[in-house]
Amino acid sequence: MSDIPKKLSAQQEETFLEYEKKWLDIGLCIQPADRELAEHGFALAFAAAKLPAPTRVHWTNGPLEGFLRAVELTYGPKATNAQKSELLSETCYGQFDASWVGFHDFFLNEIGVEECRCMEGLIEISKACGWFWGLQHEDGHTEVVASERPLVIKLDERQRLHRPDGPAIAYPDGLACYQWHGIEVPEDILLKPELITPKRIQAEQNQEIRRVLMARYGVGRYFKDIDAKVVHEVGASDNSAETGDRGGKLYKHKIHDEEFAVVELLNSTPEPDGSAKPYWISVPPTVQTVQAARAWICREPEDKPIRFDVET
Helix, strand or coil: CCCCCCCCCCCHHHHHHHHHHHHHHHHHCCCCCHHHHHHHHHHHHHHHCCCCCCCEEECCCCCCHHHHHHHHHHCCCCCCCCHHHHHHHECCCHHHHHHHHHHHHHHHHHHCCCCHHHHHHHHHHHHCHHHHHHEEEECCCEEEECCCCCCCCCCCCCCCCCCCCCCCCEECCCEEEEECCEECCCCHHHHHHHHHHHHHHHHCHHHHHHHHHHHCCHHHHHHCCCCCCCEEEEEECCCCHCCCCEEEEEEEEEEECCEEEEEEEECCCCCCCCCCEEEEECCCCCCCCCHCCCCHHHHHCCCCCEEEECCC
């Protein structure tokens, strides 16, 4: 067995971070597959598993087309749902296995852990293509169905799949996934937000999708349109000109088994006509007062004057 160090040196830790960045880029790559590298990787991977080299690699335009091809090659045109589920569970994810394949790449090539040598094929595959299926037939011969990488991958600031105006991930075979900050949603919620209504929001059974619907519709607009109940209200403080404390209203509303709470506050900076622009912020439903809502937002004591300013 390799002599594995119990702790990485400072230089090795720095190199590990470089590998982390490299493999993140691999996982998010949207360039066409490197078919030559992938096919070399398939040969290495099958050899490591002590299987015959693939007689053929079937290239497809994405995971959907790839899965259907793998089903056809394995079970024929009359595959049962159980057979399809079994094959789906055996999917390998290529570039999307980067998080753990990259770990082995580092320990093989930087630390010299020979036990990771069997991963060379998967390392090459992950660098080269998308999803794939390794097939072994009854007569012993093997094949691979491999798919192209995505054409589009869009993320938010927290590295979650997100795109407000189209698919967050899309493939050449037409497969597309619409995501709002990591939550998969029907495409019309993103592409046609003007069709969202309070009635649709209230009818939605899925809690996460319901929250996305409300975000797309506008929290303040929703609470105003349904005439939500005001549970607490405070007026402007005596020194509001100095502190910007113009008071506010706390609303609560329940949809199915989920309670929502929203505080309405007025912008500290007056508009050109002297009016104060209202804005709405979601707060935990456990909040009972406007002061508690403002304290939660700013992480300050409830009795501390808080100045609110928003960009106009």
